[in-house]
């Protein structure tokens with residue numbers, strides 16, 4: 001699917017499409033997005049001085065049950081007033097799942113200074129995946145430096161869990177201020193490989209079994225806001241059985257982990273709409289924090305849920321934590337599929353290998 005976006009110029013802010021190759025391959029936006037584009041087009045003036053930096057905003061208009069699109073529209077005048085002087089502000093609305101990946105790849109190849117995800121963790125996840133292609137970082141056509149495009153985030157999703165690790169709120173105005181300030185830091189990204197599958201990337205938390213199943217179901221109930229995680233968890237509990245897994249940490253020997261309820265691989269700290277599951281996860285540490293819950297019963301969640309939210313569960317019985325740079329996980333039992341998700345998006349089933357790519361992306365933070 002070809003990408004499309006519009007450049008919003010300085011001054012009084014007329015907007016024009018940008019005459020670069022991939023913009024010319026633009027598809028027409030979906031009708032509901034067209035109104036948003038039109039409203040921008042009516043407001044602006046155009047400019048594309050070569051010295052100005054291109055900031056590409058990848059907006060999921062359907063994020064947070066459609067709130068992202070509405071908030072983005074309200075945010076644009078502020079964005080223009082703060083960034084118009086120095087930057088070309090380019091917006092691209094996604095037309096459906098996975099579109100953000102293509103937009104990001106094209107923007108990097110065309111030399112964008114930053115690609116900024118506007119939406120929730122799902123949108124951020126797709127943008128992060130757009131930083132890679134065929135197992136390698138995407139590079140600019142004209143420059144040798146593979147990582148010259150920075151990643152940014154305007155958190156406007158239902159959970160927006162990655163933002164919580166940085167202490168950011170779902171406040172788009174604060175996010176714009178961060179982009180204006182322009183501080184950048186290198187962050188780690190997780191890569192997941194499976195049998196005969198292409199590599200897949202994550203920036204927040206990947207998880208296995210009950211929590212992944214809960215995430216799978218919760219995505220059907222996003223219209224309930226943060227309550228979707230509770231409804232998803234209740235549905236996942238029905239018919240849930242703890243299972244024995246085989247794991248290999250940092251390329252060592254295989255170990256058996258019995259009666260695993262959930263295994264969570266944190267590049268950051270939060271998942272499930274604010275649960276501090278891997279409380280020591282840090283995307284600048286070069287390691288994952290792996291937290292395993294074993295032999296949990298449904299009532300353990302009721303009794304210990306507050307600890308999971310606060311991140312004080314590591315001392316609870318049957319909870320373990322360790323720092324790793326790679327972990328392979330297999331299902332021992334031949335019957336039943338064990339769910340895997342990454343950044344809250346369903347990925348498939350075991351077996352999978354998770355490895356860290358230290359400092360691979362520069363992030364605006």
Ligand SMILES: Nc1ncnc2c1ncn2[C@@H]1O[C@H](COP(=O)(O)OP(=O)(O)OP(=O)(O)O)[C@@H](O)[C@H]1O
Nearest residue numbers: 063064095096097119120121122123157158159160
């Ligand atoms: N135009 C679109 N129409 C429908 N779905 C889309 C569109 N663009 C992206 N998506 C999908 O929407 C999903 C959810 O998006 P996003 O993460 O931004 O919001 P959220 O689910 O409300 O927030 P969070 O993931 O933080 O809970 C993503 O998986 C993405 O693939």
